[in-house]
Amino acid sequence: MLPTFHIREIPIYGDVVLAPMDGYSDLPFRSICRELGSAASYTEFINAIDVVYSHPRLHERVRFSPQERPLIFQIFDNNPERILQAALRLQEYGPDVIDVNLGCSARGVSGRGAGAGLLRAPEKIAEIFSRLTRALSVPVTAKIRLGWDRSTRNYLEVARIIEQNGGALIAVHGRTRQQAYTGAADWDAIAEVRQAVSVPVIGNGDVRTVADIERMKAHTGCHAVMIGRAAVDNPWIFSRLDREQVPPETVHHTLLRQLQRSLELYGQPHGLVVMRKFAARYLKPYGLEADFRRRLLTTQQPDEFIGLLNSIFDVV
Numbered sequence: 446m447l448p449t450f451h452i453r454e455i456p457i458y459g460d461v462v463l464a465p466m467d468g469y470s471d472l473p474f475r476s477i478c479r480e481l482g483s484a485a486s487y488t489e490f491i492n493a494i495d496v497v498y499s500h501p502r503l504h505e506r507v508r509f510s511p512q513e514r515p516l517i518f519q520i521f522d523n524n525p526e527r528i529l530q531a532a533l534r535l536q537e538y539g540p541d542v543i544d545v546n547l548g549c550s551a552r553g554v555s556g557r558g559a560g561a562g563l564l565r566a567p568e569k570i571a572e573i574f575s576r577l578t579r580a581l582s583v584p585v586t587a588k589i590r591l592g593w594d595r596s597t598r599n600y601l602e603v604a605r606i607i608e609q610n611g612g613a614l615i616a617v618h619g620r621t622r623q624q625a626y627t628g629a630a631d632w633d634a635i636a637e638v639r640q641a642v643s644v645p646v647i648g649n650g651d652v653r654t655v656a657d658i659e660r661m662k663a664h665t666g667c668h669a670v671m672i673g674r675a676a677v678d679n680p681w682i683f684s685r686l687d688r689e690q691v692p693p694e695t696v697h698h699t700l701l702r703q704l705q706r707s708l709e710l711y712g713q714p715h716g717l718v719v720m721r722k723f724a725a726r727y728l729k730p731y732g733l734e735a736d737f738r739r740r741l742l743t744t745q746q747p748d749e750f751i752g753l754l755n756s757i758f759d760v761v
């Protein structure tokens with residue numbers, strides 16, 4: 446099989462990728478999505494400060510499984526020197542790629558000039574990419590938004606700066622920081638970025654169905670499509686299945702597999718707590734009765750959780 450595209454010399458097979466999502470794109474969920482057909486694994490964003498100062502829970506963010514490769518560590522900060530120091534340390538864990546977050550709209554991140562806050566400082570973006578690409582052996586990529594707000598949509602300038610300073614791929618979420626998650630993603634802008642640079646471009650924003658994957662590709666010409674929120678409702682989208690096409694026994698088995706991995710990674714009680722929020726999303730179409738749902742989503746006991754799941758799917 447021929448690769449769909451390359452991140453520098455790294456072949457990527459497939460045209461749909463799970464988005465980095467804080468609180469969701471952990472090892473258990475990523476590995477499930479990768480098995481279902483996501484072409485690569487982006488981690489949740491990793492704060493450079495947590496790397497440099499060895500946050501006690503950093504190990505949960507940097508653990509990955511070899512089957513997930515190509516594995517992309519995503520990093521965020523506002524300080525080029527600290528991003529470089531963190532990236533050098535992260536490289537020692539053996540990722541295939543390091544990605545810099547230029548898109549996070551959360552006030553606590555963008556307000557201090559990190560994430561989408563960097564879009565307001567193109568000279569800093571140039572410095573970050575020129576320093577990282579010279580110092581690291583792995584490719585360095587970017588995930589951007591269209592700009593800070595409606596009047597400063599500088600995505601073409603930013604994309605060119607990233608490419609000129611050695612960036613190997615650009616993922617574009619078609620909204621500004623000001624939009625956060627409101628309005629519609631601007632797929633025309635993603636198409637413009639695709640035309641403006643010669644590195645691969647991943648399009649992102651509002652892909653919810655299998656048909657949307659093809660629509661975004663046709664509309665933008667992007668090399669791959671990145672899916673975030675819709676993948677938490679339907680990770681089977683990576684196998685090109687819409688949610689209503691997924692057999693209940695598949696949902697059941699996926700929940701049990703992911704639970705096992707979540708308990709392995711986080712231990713108890715956190716492993717079950719994290720898993721409960723995925724269960725709420727995967728089980729949404731079944732319209733569970735309120736009392737039952739409350740029990741399922743508040744239990745502290747994995748055995749009780751599994752028993753309740755089994756009863757939904759009629760397994761004794």
Ligand SMILES: Cc1cc2nc3c(=O)[nH]c(=O)nc-3n(C[C@H](O)[C@H](O)[C@H](O)COP(=O)(O)O)c2cc1C
Nearest residue numbers: 464465466467489490588618650651652672673674
């Ligand atoms: C809960 C949540 C957490 C997110 N965390 C990150 C993150 O850590 N890094 C990042 O680049 N984008 C993050 N995003 C943005 C997504 O990667 C993606 O760009 C956005 O959700 C739009 O894609 P979608 O319409 O497919 O959801 C997050 C989004 C959500 C909803």
